[in-house]
Amino acid sequence: MDIEKIMAWGMEKMNFVDEAPLEKGYRYYHGKRTAQIALSLAQGMNLPVDRDTLFAGAFLHDVGKAGFNGPHHGARGEDMIRQEIAQLFSPAELEQVCSIVRYHYTRPHSHYSKGHLLPALSVETLLVQDADALDHFGGNALWLAFRWSGAHGRNPGETIRFYREQDAVWRHDALRGLNFPLSRRELQARIARTDAFFALWEEEERGELTHMKSKLQN
Numbered sequence: 001m002d003i004e005k006i007m008a009w010g011m012e013k014m015n016f017v018d019e020a021p022l023e024k025g026y027r028y029y030h031g032k033r034t035a036q037i038a039l040s041l042a043q044g045m046n047l048p049v050d051r052d053t054l055f056a057g058a059f060l061h062d063v064g065k066a067g068f069n070g071p072h073h074g075a076r077g078e079d080m081i082r083q084e085i086a087q088l089f090s091p092a093e094l095e096q097v098c099s100i101v102r103y104h105y106t107r108p109h110s111h112y113s114k115g116h117l118l119p120a121l122s123v124e125t126l127l128v129q130d131a132d133a134l135d136h137f138g139g140n141a142l143w144l145a146f147r148w149s150g151a152h153g154r155n156p157g158e159t160i161r162f163y164r165e166q167d168a169v170w171r172h173d174a175l176r177g178l179n180f181p182l183s184r185r186e187l188q189a190r191i192a193r194t195d196a197f198f199a200l201w202e203e204e205e206r207g208e209l210t211h212m213k214s215k216l217q218n
């Protein structure tokens with residue numbers, strides 16, 4: 001595959017799109033991070049993967065969502081790839097990448113999939129599903145919380161409350177839907193870091209002093 005041309009096409013489709021209240025080009029940056037996370041997961045578990053296919057599929061997984069709020073963005077992304085850049089892949093690569101894009105949110109372990117007949121998914125698709133979920137936690141969860149708070153006029157107290165309530169639902173769904181133990185470990189580490197941040201912020205909101213707290217503990 002011609003990865004440089006594929007990246008350039010994806011950049012053109014995703015990088016300049018207004019995604020307010022998220023930053024301009026959010027899908028492009030999310031795609032790049034998801035691709036890196038997917039490669040790291042594969043490496044961390046010594047999984048035999050097609051790295052190019054994994055990277056391209058992960059990078060393009062949300063191309064159908066850039067500037068589009070409608071349903072079935074996976075199928076939409078697949079159609080875009082087939083219509084506009086099919087020639088940049090071998091026939092086998094095209095099928096693999098399109099399958100990743102189409103099924104990136106069809107998670108076998110999610111309660112949304114219960115009772116549905118699912119297609120056989122490649123290991124690359126399962127990795128992209130996990131990487132996609134992971135990218136919404138950790139530092140990016142803070143980023144998203146602040147962007148959404150700004151858009152909805154929330155003050156700090158309301159932001160913390162919203163995070164506590166909403167994130168509990170998101171993390172429950174995400175943890176349940178993951179495919180690999182390493183992804184679960186990473187998600188738990190990311191959740192612990194953001195929880196620590198919000199707990200410290202709550203203390204500051206109450207006017208507590210770090211210095212006094214460490215004195216009390218000693």
Ligand SMILES: [Fe+2]
Pocket residue numbers: 061062065073104105
């Ligand atoms: Fe998506």
Ligand SMILES: [Fe+2]
Pocket residue numbers: 030061062132
């Ligand atoms: Fe995504």
